[in-house]
Amino acid sequence: MLGAVDFATKQLVTVTNATYITATTVCELLRLLASQHPGVPITLVLDNARYQKCALVQDLAKQFQIELLYLPAYSPNLNLIERLWKYVKKQSLNGKYYATFEEFQAAILGCLNRINTDYRDDMKTLLTRNFQLFDKRTFLAA
Secondary structure (H helix, E strand, O other): EEOOOOOOOOEEEEEOOOOOOHHHHHHHHHEEEEEOOOOOOEEEOOOOOOOHOHHHHHHHHHHHHHHEEOOOOOOOOHHHHHHHHHHHHHHHOOOOOOHHHHHHHHHHHHHHHOOOOOOOHHHHHHHOOOOOOOOOOOOOOO
C-alpha cells in the first residue's frame, strides 16, 4: 500500500496492490493526486527509497508539476504518512491473527476507511507539525 495524506484536510489517498511497491506504483499515486487536485500546487513528501527517486517518477512529477520533497534518511517521524501507518498497524494488526491474506487486507482497509470518521479526533492530534525542538544544550547520540 502506498499513500499520501493531505496535511490540511487529513484526507488520505491510497494505491493498493498485493505485491511490491515500485516506481510504477508511485507513478499511479502521482496520477491519482494530479487528477484529484487539478491546478493545485502539490508537494509530495517522500523518504529516500530508490523507486521514488528514479527518472520515471521524476519525469512524471515534472509533467504534473508536483514537487517532490525528499526527507533526510532515517527520519520517519518527519513524514506524516509514517505516523499514520504506525497508527493503522496499532489499530488493525497488533495482537491480531488473520487466517487469510484477504482478512488481513480487509482489516487494514477497514481501518483506513475510518480515518476521517471514527478516528478523526486521533488524526487531529497525530497529524500535526509539532516536532521536538531542542535548545542550545549539547546533545550527544550514542
